[in-house]
Amino acid sequence: MIPGLPIRGRFRGGIVTRNDDLYIAIKTLNGKYYILSVLLLWAGLLFADDIRFTASASKTQVATGEIFEVTFAINGNADRFAPPNFSGFQVVSGPNVSTSMSSINGSTTMSNSYSYDLVPTREGTFTIGPASIVANGRTLNTNAIRITVVKGQPAPQNSRARQNMQQADEASDASSADISKLLFIRALVDKTHVYQGEQITLSYRIYTRVPIMDNQVDKLPELNGFWSQDLTDQKQNAQLKTEVYNGQRYNSVDVKQTILFPEHSGNLTVDPLGMTFIARIPVASRDFMDQFFGGSYEDKKLKLKSPPVTIHVNPLPEAGKPEGYDGAVGTFSIKAAVDKTSLKSNEALNLNVTVTGKGNIKLLKNLNVVFPADFEKYDPKITDTITSKVNGIAGSRTYNYLLIPRHQGTYTIDPIKFSYFNPTTGKYVTLATKPFQVNVAKGASESNVTALASADKQDIKLLDKDIRYIKMGSANLSQEGDEFLGSGLYYLLLLLGPVLVVGAFVYRKWDEKNNSDLIKVKSRKASKIAAKHLASAQQQLINKNQKAFYDNLFKGIYGYLSDKLNIPYANLDKETIAAALKAHQVSQSLIKQLEDTLDLCDMARYAPVTGIEERDVFEKAKTMINDIENEI
Numbered sequence: 001m002i003p004g005l006p007i008r009g010r011f012r013g014g015i016v017t018r019n020d021d022l023y024i025a026i027k028t029l030n031g032k033y034y035i036l037s038v039l040l041l042w043a044g045l046l047f048a049d050d051i052r053f054t055a056s057a058s059k060t061q062v063a064t065g066e067i068f069e070v071t072f073a074i075n076g077n078a079d080r081f082a083p084p085n086f087s088g089f090q091v092v093s094g095p096n097v098s099t100s101m102s103s104i105n106g107s108t109t110m111s112n113s114y115s116y117d118l119v120p121t122r123e124g125t126f127t128i129g130p131a132s133i134v135a136n137g138r139t140l141n142t143n144a145i146r147i148t149v150v151k152g153q154p155a156p157q158n159s160r161a162r163q164n165m166q167q168a169d170e171a172s173d174a175s176s177a178d179i180s181k182l183l184f185i186r187a188l189v190d191k192t193h194v195y196q197g198e199q200i201t202l203s204y205r206i207y208t209r210v211p212i213m214d215n216q217v218d219k220l221p222e223l224n225g226f227w228s229q230d231l232t233d234q235k236q237n238a239q240l241k242t243e244v245y246n247g248q249r250y251n252s253v254d255v256k257q258t259i260l261f262p263e264h265s266g267n268l269t270v271d272p273l274g275m276t277f278i279a280r281i282p283v284a285s286r287d288f289m290d291q292f293f294g295g296s297y298e299d300k301k302l303k304l305k306s307p308p309v310t311i312h313v314n315p316l317p318e319a320g321k322p323e324g325y326d327g328a329v330g331t332f333s334i335k336a337a338v339d340k341t342s343l344k345s346n347e348a349l350n351l352n353v354t355v356t357g358k359g360n361i362k363l364l365k366n367l368n369v370v371f372p373a374d375f376e377k378y379d380p381k382i383t384d385t386i387t388s389k390v391n392g393i394a395g396s397r398t399y400n401y402l403l404i405p406r407h408q409g410t411y412t413i414d415p416i417k418f419s420y421f422n423p424t425t426g427k428y429v430t431l432a433t434k435p436f437q438v439n440v441a442k443g444a445s446e447s448n449v450t451a452l453a454s455a456d457k458q459d460i461k462l463l464d465k466d467i468r469y470i471k472m473g474s475a476n477l478s479q480e481g482d483e484f485l486g487s488g489l490y491y492l493l494l495l496l497g498p499v500l501v502v503g504a505f506v507y508r509k510w511d512e513k514n515n516s517d518l519i520k521v522k523s524r525k526a527s528k529i530a531a532k533h534l535a536s537a538q539q540q541l542i543n544k545n546q547k548a549f550y551d552n553l554f555k556g557i558y559g560y561l562s563d564k565l566n567i568p569y570a571n572l573d574k575e576t577i578a579a580a581l582k583a584h585q586v587s588q589s590l591i592k593q594l595e596d597t598l599d600l601c602d603m604a605r606y607a608p609v610t611g612i613e614e615r616d617v618f619e620k621a622k623t624m625i626n627d628i629e630n631e632i
Contacts, residue, residue, distance in 0.1 A: 051076040051135050055128070055142035063152025064120050067092060070128060072142055073113040078135035081114055082529065085536045087548045088126040088149070093117035120149040129536065137511055139528075181248070183208045183279050185306040187221075187270050189260075193312045197329030197360050198423040199392050200260040204273045204306055207243070207250040213299060214278040221271035226260040227363065229388050259393055261329075261360050265315035272305040316421055322430050324368050328420035330359015336416055336433035345408050345443035351401040353380075353416055353433065358394035361386060367399055367418065372411040376404040408442040527629055530560035534622060541614055549614055550604035553621055557598060560625055564632065574598060584632045594624055 051074065058069040072081070083095065094116030120126070125148050130141040183206075190201045204221075206212075243252040255273075262268055280297045316329075332355055339350040353367060362384070371377050378401070386395030405411065415432040422429055484490055533556025540549040558572055565580040574595050581591050597620060600612070 051078075051140065053078075053131075053133055053135070053140040053142050055131060055145055057128075057145050057147065060146065061148045061150065062120055063150050064123060065152050067117050067119050068147075069115055069117055070145065071113050071115040072131045072133075073111060074133060074135065074140070075111045076135055078112065078133045078140070080132075080134040082132045082532070083114070083116070084129035084131050085540075085548070085552055086116070086118060086128060087536075087540060087543075087545060088122065088124065089118040089120055089128075089147075091116055092119055120147070123149050123151055125149070132532070179279075179281065179300070179302065182210050182281070183212070183277060183302060183304065185273060185275060185304050187273065187306040187309045189270065189309055189311065192310070193314070194262060195314050195329060195421065195423045195426075196262050196265050196316050197327055197363070197421070198262065199330070199359060200262070200311065201390055201392065202258045202260050202270060203254045203390075204256040205252050205254050206275075207245060207252050208279070209248070209250055210282070211280040212277055213280050216276050217274070218276055218303065219272075219274040221273055223258070223260065223271060225263055225268040226270075227263055227360075228261075229259045229362070229393060231257045231259065231388055231390065257390060259388060260311075261363065262311065262313040265313045268311045268313055270309040270311060272308055274303070274305045277302045277304060317426070320428050322417075322419040322428055324417070325419045325421075325428065326365045326368075328360065328364055328418070329423060330357055330361070330420060331422055331424075332357030332359065332361075332418070332420050332429075332431070334416070334418045334431045334433060336436075338413070338436050338438070341437065342439045342441070343405070344441045345405055347404070347443065349403040349405065349438065351403060351413065351436075353399045353401070354396050355399075355418060356396040357420075358392055359420070361393060361395060361397055364397055367416060369401065369416050370414055371401075371403060372405075372413070374405055374407050374409070375411065376406060378402045405438065405440040408440050411438045411440060412436070413438065527560065527564075527625065529563060530556045530625055532556075533559060534618070534625075538618060541618060546604065546614065549618075550601045553618065554598070554601035557594075557601070557621060557625070564628070581628070586628060586631045590624065590627055590631070593620075594628075597621055597624065 053072070053074045055070065055072050057071075059066075062068050072083070081095070095114045096116070098113045098115070099111070114131070125146065128145040128147060130144055132139055132141050134140075186205050186207065188203045188205055191198075194200060240251055240253050243250050245252075260270075278299055278301050281300050282297055316327075334353065334355050336351065336353045338352075343349060353369070355361070355364060355367075366380065380399040380401050383398045383400065384395065386393060386397070413436040415435050417430060417432045419428060419430045421427075533552050537549050537552035537556060540552055561577055561580075562568065562572055565577070565584075567576060567580060577598075578591050578595065581594075582588075597617065600617065
């Protein structure tokens with residue numbers, strides 16, 4: 001989610017697939033390996049769906065009138081998200097839905113989050129109850145969050161109406177206005193004239209003067225001709241800000257930021273980012289009361305693309321190019337160190353060379369290092385300490401060379417040269433480390449050593465222990481039949497694995513069939529969803545919060561009827577409910593009792609109700625739901 005921007009939807013950066021069938025090829029060396037493979041398969045089936053649904057708040061102590069954010073996150077695919085009751089708080093934005101995807105070493109994971117911007121209305125200690133969601137046929141609940149509210153500025157009243165009036169004033173009558181001036185995307189780069197290999201910061205920025213109700217990415221830019229690095233912390237750093245563009249004030253936010261390095265010279269094009277928005281466009285208000293209560297709006301679906309941007313890439317100059325230059329562009333420094341300067345032959349020596357700077361450091365190749373002929377060397381171990389930020393990629397790369405001198409003598413490791421091109425000055429720079437003198441004394445086994453080739457070496461073995469002697473004594477042999485292999489338990493476990501796999505397959509088919517009809521699932525679970533709202537209403541009854549009590553009671557009854565009768569929540573009214581219940585042969589007296597209760601709840605949500613015992617109303621609502629459940 002992008003903090004502060006009222007954008008709900010999915011930001012899809014790739015395609016997630018799920019393997020429904022698992023094929024395992026087991027090359028059986030003996031019975032033990034087969035049993036181990038079957039047991040590992042069963043363990044994988046048991047722990048495949050490790051889904052967590054958590055709740056968090058940006059602050060746990062806030063002042064009245066202060067905006068804070070509550071986020072409900074799940075690390076997998078899910079649906080039917082049900083938020084908790086935000087009693088004691090005013091919802092100023094939400095739910096703002098965000099979907100993210102990451103792929104590491106071929107393993108792809110997806111996470112979703114639902115966030116709300118809340119403002120406390122009074123002082124005290126409040127508990128935000130659990131939210132619920134359905135994942136893989138199971139209902140998950142978050143933890144409760146405790147919020148302490150201290151004295152501060154008074155909470156804004158009717159902030160939604162004032163916001164709508166302000167947006168209506170700014171946008172005027174959008175039906176005749178140019179919508180492209182109310183919502184658009186720009187691709188911004190910090191420079192358009194660069195050298196080959198010089199880093200560029202690219203930001204895709206949304207500009208809006210209207211609320212965005214939903215959004216999704218249609219096409220990610222391919223960025224052909226560039227080596228690119230997406231910024232991993234862009235989601236945390238993305239902030240809504242106010243920006244003046246072409247004389248107009250907009251809300252803007254960067255939705256994608258990338259570091260680019262041109263791979264060749266010429267004119268390269270930064271591809272557009274394509275997105276689909278559902279924007280709420282204000283239209284002309286008919287009268288003062290219409291304007292006061294938020295005016296009139298129209299939700300429009302818009303497909304937008306950022307204009308392409310051309311980058312003019314100059315080739316690296318040939319004049320002054322050092323011999324052995326490998327394409328480093330930026331500003332760098334180099335240093336080297338050895339862990340010892342005196343040792344015996346056949347002992348190991350470590351040479352560390354560190355290149356530090358800002359630029360295309362991730363694209364550096366291996367250094368051209370020349371060592372004495374009597375030194376056996378191994379391919380360097382490379383360690384990166386690199387950070388990617390909006391202002392560029394910077395850090396260090398360390399090359400660790402393992403060297404083994406084979407004969408005694410005094411040797412010199414020549415200076416290591418490193419060249420780079422500085423795009424600021426337009427010139428090449430060559431750096432060099434200091435030389436190292438290494439004194440090698442005669443080792444104990446030097447006379448038996450023959451110099452070895454250095455290709456494809458992986459590990460170092462001690463030369464005096466690379467031949468193992470024949471083991472003497474008992475070999476701990478056993479007769480056939482004395483071990484586990486071939487026993488009754490062996491064959492039992494051999495059969496247990498396939499039986500468990502078949503059982504898991506049968507259970508999966510049953511679960512898919514049982515949950516395939518979403519209408520029946522919603523109807524079957526309607527009473528459980530209603531029970532959660534009634535429990536919240538009962539808590540408000542204990543807290544003597546009459547308005548919140550009737551509000552939760554109303555939501556519980558309406559939510560139950562929506563799921564049970566398969567009627568969209570927005571289409572529910574008393575006439576529709578009565579007709580649907582009659583079609584299910586519910587008694588007329590029970591329908592009349594339900595209508596009276598809904599009228600009472602609706603009236604109590606907007607004006608105080610006196611002379612009625614709320615506990616009797618609560619018990620009456622529970623009884624009605626049970627009676628409807630029994631009759632249907």
